[in-house]
Amino acid sequence: MARQTGTYAIATTTGESVRAFIPADLPPAAPPLDPASYEVLNRQAEISVARLAGVSGLVASIDWLLYSAVRKEALLTSLIEGTQATITDLFDEEAGLPVANADDVEEVTNYLAAYRFVREQLQMPNGLPLSMRLLRQAHARLLDGVRGHGRQPGEIRQTQNWIGGTRPGNAAFVPPPADRVQDLLSNVEHFIHDPEPSLPPLVRIALVHAQFETIHPFLDGNGRIGRLLIAALLEEWRLLPQPLLYVSGYLKEHQAEYYRRLSAIRTDGDWEGWVSFFLEAVDVAAQTAQSNIIDIASLINNDRTRVLAVPKSSAAAYRLFELLATMPKFTVERVRAALSTTFPTASAAVRVLEEAGIVRETSGKASNRTYAYQGYIDLMRR
Template sequence: MKPYIPDTLPLAQLDYARLITPVGEANAKLAEYSGLLQGIVNPAVLLSPLTQQEAVLSSKIEGTQATVEEVLEQEAGQHFDGRKSADIQEIHNYRKALLLSQQHLQGGGSISLSLLRQLHAILLDSVRGQDKSPGHFRKQQNWIGRAGCPIEQATFVPPNPLQLPDHLQQWQHYLQQQDFDVLAQTAIVHAQFELLHPFTDGNGRIGRLLIPLFLYARQRLSSPMFYLSATLESHRQEYYQRLANISRQGDWCGWIQFFLHAITQQAHTNLLQVRRILALYEETKTQIREITHTQHSPQLLDGIFDRPIFNASDFARRNRINKQTLQGLLRQLSQGRGPLTVLRQGQGRAPAIYAFPQLLTICQGAT
C-alpha cells in the first residue's frame, strides 16, 4: 500500500446541500451550550469533573482501562497495580496537556505546530510510548493495521515522512483561514490531522484535544470546555470508518456530517449535565451552609466540586483551611444527610479519603 497523499485544504469540492441542515443544527446547539458556559463564574472549577472525564474517555479510545473514580482515588492516595497505575498516568498526562493548552489559548496564544509538539511531549512523559520520540514529528514511515502486520497488509499508510513537514505547514496555514463554516472546518482540521498521523504515537488524543481548542480560538465557545470523546467513544467503529472513507473514497461529506451530528449530540448531553451540575451546586451550597455554619463554606463548596474524591490533607492545602478545623467540618459533611461519604478512614500518617457521590453520578452520564 502506498502512502496516503492528503487533499489540499480548503477542500475544492463539497456537496454543500448535504451539509446545510447538520451545520445549522450543530451551530444552534453549540451556541446554546456556549451561552450556558458564559453564565458560569468559574467553569474551570465547577466543570472540572467533565475535564477528568474527557481525559479518561479520550485515553479509553486508545486502550486505557481506568475510570474517573480510579484516577481521583489515586490522586487522593489509593494504590493500584502496575498496569492500572500506568493507565492512570496516561490519563493524568492527557489532562495536564489539555489544561496547559487551554491556558495557552486563554493567555492569547495560538494553535501551532510548536504547541502540538509541546503537548505531545507531556502526553508521552513516563508512559508507554515514551520511546516514540515525545515532542517530535515522525521521521519514519508508519502504518495502521493489526498488531505486527507488515506495511503491505496495512489498513492505512500515512503520508511519507519526507513530505510530512510540507503537509503540516499547509495544515497549520489552514488553521488561520476562514472556511465556509467553523464547525465544518473543525471537522476538517481534526480529520486532516489524523490522516497526516504526524507523531509515532498519541495522534488520536492530540487530534481530539484540538477540537475544543479550535472552537475556542474561533470564538464558538466562551470557554474551551467542550469535549467530544464521549460521543466518539460511543460511536467508535463509525468514527474510524468515516475517517477511513476519506482516504479510501474521498468521502469528506460523510465525515463532516458524522462530525456535525456528534457535536449536536454532545452539546445536548453537555447542556443536560451542566444544568444538573449547576442545580447540585446551588443545592450543596445551601446544604454546607446549614450543616457547618462556617466562614469556610465557599472553599468547601468549590473544593469538592473541583476534586470530588480527595484526601483531607491535600484538601486543606489546596483550599487553605487549617487541618484541625477541616477535620471537624468534613466529619459534619460526611454524617447524616451530608453530601460526602468516607472512602477510607484516616490512619496514622495516611489521611482520610472522601467522595462526593452525587457529582460523580452526574459525570458518569458522559459515558
C-alpha cells in the same frame, strides 16, 4: 463527479514496499464540498453549541464545569486508544490514593497536562499560536514517561508508519511518506489561519481533524493530539468560551463508524459523509453536556443550601464545599492544605459536610480517612 482526495507514493519500510497515501490539500476540491450536505446539520450543531455556552451561566463557578468536562474528554479520548482508567481512578490519583490502573491513569493525566499547556499558550499574550510547534510541545507532554515515550515525543516522524495490521504489507492504512509530512502540515496550518475562510467553523474543524489523522505526523499519540486539536479550535474560534464539550464521548460510542468515515475520505473521496458524522457528534455531545450542566447546577445549589442549614456550619465548611469542584475525593490533610488552616479546623469542616449528607467516608479506616462527594462523582461517571 468522483473527487480525487490524494495520490499514492511507493514507500519502503521494514523491508517492504507499500503504497503510502498523500492527501490533497485542504479544503476539498474538484469538486468542492457540497454545502447542501452540511448546511442543516451545521446550523443545528451551532445552535446546540451556543446553547451549551449559555447554559454554563447556571453555575456560579466555572470550575465545577471545567473540572468535569476536561476530565471526561481526557478519559474518553484515552479510552479510544485502549486505556482502562475510570473517573474514580483519576479522582483517587489526584487525592494521592493508590490506584489499580496507575499506568493508564498516568496517560490520562498526561493528556490533561498537554491540554492545559495548549490552553495556557493560546491565552497568553506572548504564547504560541495554534501551530505544529505548539502541538509538538503538547505531544512531548502527552508521551512523557508513559507507553510510547520511546517513540520520539514532540518530534515529527522521520520514518514511515502504518495503521492496523501486523506489518506494512497488511496494514489497514499507510499514511504519507515522512518526507511529505512537513509540507502537508504547513497546508493544515495555512487552512487554520486563513483570514477569509469560505466554510463554517465547525465544518473546518471537521476537515482539520480528518486531515491531521490522515497525515499521522507522529509515531504515537496521533489520535489524542488530533482530538485535542478539536477542543482547541472550538475555543480558538470562539465557538465556546470554555472547554465544556467532550466530543470524544460520541466518537468512543461510535468508534467503528468514526474510523470508517475517516477511511472513506481516503478511499472514496467522501468528505461529505465525514463532515455529516462530525457535525452530528458535536450536536449530540453539546446536548449531552447541556443536560449534565443542568444536573450539576441543581446538585450544587441544593447542596450549598444544605451546608448553610447545618447549625455548626462555618466559613471553613463553606469554603471546603466550594473546593469540592476540583477535589471530589479527599483526606482531611488535603483539606488542611487546600484551606491553609489547622488540622482541627479542617476536620470540623469535613464533619459539617458529612453531617449535611454531602460527603461520606469511603475508606472505613479509623485514621487517614478518605471522603468522597458521591453525588458529584455519580454525575461525572454517567
